[in-house]
Amino acid sequence: MSKSRAKVALPSRDFRLYGRLMSYVMPYKWYFILGLALVGLFALTTPAVAVLMKPLLDGSFVERDPRYILWTPIILVILFAIRGIASYLHGVCMSWVLGYVVYDVQLAMIDRMIALPTRFYDEFPAAQIMQRISADVNELADTASTVVITVIRESLTIIGLLVWIFILDWILSLTLLIATPLIAMLVSFVARRLRVLYRDFMQMGGQFLAHLQEVTAYHRLVKLYQKQDYERERLRRYANRVRQLKLKQAVANHVTIPAAEFISTVVIACTVYFSLTRDLTDPLTVGGFVSFMAALALISSSLKKLLRINEMLQRGLVAAERVFFLIDQNTEVDEGQRSFADGKVAGHIAFDNVSFMYSKSSKSSLENVSLQIDARQTIALVGSSGSGKSTLTSLIPRLYELQEGTLTIDGVDVRDYTLAQVRKQVALVSQDIFLFDDTVAANIAYGDIDNTTDEKIRAAAKAAYALDFIEKLPDGFDTMIGERGVRLSGGQKQRIAIARAFIKDAPILIFDEATSSLDTTSEFQVRKALDALGVGRTVIIVAHRLSSIEKVDRICVLHEGQIVEDGTHRELMALRGHYYKLYTVYSEEL
Numbered sequence: 001m002s003k004s005r006a007k008v009a010l011p012s013r014d015f016r017l018y019g020r021l022m023s024y025v026m027p028y029k030w031y032f033i034l035g036l037a038l039v040g041l042f043a044l045t046t047p048a049v050a051v052l053m054k055p056l057l058d059g060s061f062v063e064r065d066p067r068y069i070l071w072t073p074i075i076l077v078i079l080f081a082i083r084g085i086a087s088y089l090h091g092v093c094m095s096w097v098l099g100y101v102v103y104d105v106q107l108a109m110i111d112r113m114i115a116l117p118t119r120f121y122d123e124f125p126a127a128q129i130m131q132r133i134s135a136d137v138n139e140l141a142d143t144a145s146t147v148v149i150t151v152i153r154e155s156l157t158i159i160g161l162l163v164w165i166f167i168l169d170w171i172l173s174l175t176l177l178i179a180t181p182l183i184a185m186l187v188s189f190v191a192r193r194l195r196v197l198y199r200d201f202m203q204m205g206g207q208f209l210a211h212l213q214e215v216t217a218y219h220r221l222v223k224l225y226q227k228q229d230y231e232r233e234r235l236r237r238y239a240n241r242v243r244q245l246k247l248k249q250a251v252a253n254h255v256t257i258p259a260a261e262f263i264s265t266v267v268i269a270c271t272v273y274f275s276l277t278r279d280l281t282d283p284l285t286v287g288g289f290v291s292f293m294a295a296l297a298l299i300s301s302s303l304k305k306l307l308r309i310n311e312m313l314q315r316g317l318v319a320a321e322r323v324f325f326l327i328d329q330n331t332e333v334d335e336g337q338r339s340f341a342d343g344k345v346a347g348h349i350a351f352d353n354v355s356f357m358y359s360k361s362s363k364s365s366l367e368n369v370s371l372q373i374d375a376r377q378t379i380a381l382v383g384s385s386g387s388g389k390s391t392l393t394s395l396i397p398r399l400y401e402l403q404e405g406t407l408t409i410d411g412v413d414v415r416d417y418t419l420a421q422v423r424k425q426v427a428l429v430s431q432d433i434f435l436f437d438d439t440v441a442a443n444i445a446y447g448d449i450d451n452t453t454d455e456k457i458r459a460a461a462k463a464a465y466a467l468d469f470i471e472k473l474p475d476g477f478d479t480m481i482g483e484r485g486v487r488l489s490g491g492q493k494q495r496i497a498i499a500r501a502f503i504k505d506a507p508i509l510i511f512d513e514a515t516s517s518l519d520t521t522s523e524f525q526v527r528k529a530l531d532a533l534g535v536g537r538t539v540i541i542v543a544h545r546l547s548s549i550e551k552v553d554r555i556c557v558l559h560e561g562q563i564v565e566d567g568t569h570r571e572l573m574a575l576r577g578h579y580y581k582l583y584t585v586y587s588e589e590l
């Protein structure tokens with residue numbers, strides 16, 4: 001375990017966490033206060049039972065006073081009726097409030113997750129985000145309600161009981177003061193240990209989940225490379241580490257109650273000895289003594305409940321830390337105010353001296369790129385793998401923020417527009433095809449969910465040369481295509497993605513050709529679909545199959561993040577430079 005992780009949160013950080021959680025309680029404060037009042041009422045009934053012991057014994061047993069004999073049991077019954085009702089109501093009330101608090105926290109997390117920059121997703125494993133939004137929030141929900149109710153109820157009970165024993169015999173009650181710091185020290189020690197262990201546990205759980213997710217998603221790869229044993233062993237190691245961490249938690253946690261019990265028993269034993277050997281003019285009555293002992297026993301039982309909650313509290317706090325970590329992430333920068341005059345741009349794009357690197361430590365993926373694309377022009381972007389083609393295209397819809405240089409659409413810096421406005425202008429069919437585990441129709445409609453109709457979906461599918469195969473699917477447009485479209489072929493997936501771009505009907509179209517090769521028929525169909533989609537739009541085609549772009553008016557060649565050549569196929573071939581090399585290698589491979 002690294003040193004920094006072994007460091008424990010300062011109490012002030014805990015208070016900040018409580019404070020933040022309380023800010024989520026504020027909208028429901030009246031219900032919360034009502035819940036607290038009911039908890040308080042419940043808590044008071046416990047000392048009342050101890051108090052009743054005295055008249056019960058002194059009045060009914062010793063003096064046999066008929067009034068006491070009649071009223072004590074009646075009061076006892078009333079007391080327990082109040083206790084039962086208060087217990088039920090505070091349970092319902094608090095669960096209601098905390099249910100909403102957790103729901104609001106979850107909504108805040110979802111809001112944040114949706115608005116996170118692409119860069120965050122590049123660096124932070126998706127499984128960890130999912131774990132925080134599902135498991136951690138529920139952990140928070142489960143622990144918060146129990147912790148709040150128990151801490152308040154048991155602390156109030158203990159305070160009430162302490163007041164009573166102080167009234168009964170203050171000298172005796174002072175003996176308790178010896179136990180308090182001892183138990184407090186024990187609890188805080190265990191709390192620190194548990195906190196560290198929980199952090200590690202959740203971290204490990206996240207890694208386990210991420211790995212599980214990969215192994216299930218890539219099960220074909222695992223089979224093809226015969227890595228079943230290897231993966232089984234890796235997963236077993238995760239499971240074993242999780243088991244060990246759980247055991248360590250149990251070891252730390254289970255020491256609390258026996259140790260605290262031992263401390264309190266020693267204190268009770270001292271108290272008994274002390275009270276029986278003391279020589280006083282006004283000794284405790286039998287009832288007083290029994291009542292005192294009953295109060296001690298009740299304190300001990302409440303204390304046990306409080307100690308048990310310590311473990312839960314630490315778990316909840318770790319969950320809260322993880323939840324707020326996500327909520328505290330910066331969202332995408334969206335400071336632009338402008339929107340396009342008539343809702344759509346003409347589609348003139350200009351990169352001016354743009355440089356870009358994914359992280360400070362890596363080398364530039366783009367260097368001083370200047371590129372002008374006229375409105376409604378089609379250009380092809382070519383270059384060897386890793387030359388920066390996808391990077392360049394992802395800057396247009398502002399998936400990443402520019403670091404140097406400017407990018408304008410129709411002469412206006414993209415940062416001056418709102419994000420929503422820019423993204424509305426761009427339809428990007430990316431190199432990896434993203435499809436949802438939903439129907440074909442729903443995946444196409446995703447391009448414009450609000451205004452789409454069955455006819456539009458059909459027309460888009462037709463234009464994308466996808467109608468034929470869709471109609472042959474078992475349920476046509478209603479066929480479920482499986483996770484990431486596993487039930488479709490590569491070319492079919494691409495055409496669905498193109499149909500989705502059709503529906504979006506944006507003035508700028510970017511097609512980042514998938515590198516997986518398609519058969520000639522599929523390629524031909526995809527190309528035709530693209531030609532149809534490109535009419536009247538600014539089109540950027542990132543091409544790997546150079547044969548298909550020979551007819552494109554303009555070809556730009558990227559090499560190591562820089563634009564090195566720009567012209568028609570014929571011009572570039574004549575140059576005998578980068579394009580010529582790419583093309584000859586490509587032709588030889590055919």
Ligand SMILES: Nc1ncnc2c1ncn2[C@@H]1O[C@H](COP(=O)(O)OP(=O)(O)OP(=O)(O)O)[C@@H](O)[C@H]1O
Binds near residue numbers: 362365391431
């Ligand atoms: N998300 C990312 N985080 C960090 N580095 C990245 C990321 N995406 C790409 N890179 C790096 O940026 C450089 C350019 O990558 P890019 O994806 O733009 O290449 P490309 O020209 O599209 O290649 P290909 O033809 O293989 O698709 C590469 O060196 C790559 O390692």
Ligand SMILES: [Mg+2]
Binds near residue numbers: 389390391431512
């Ligand atoms: Mg690429």
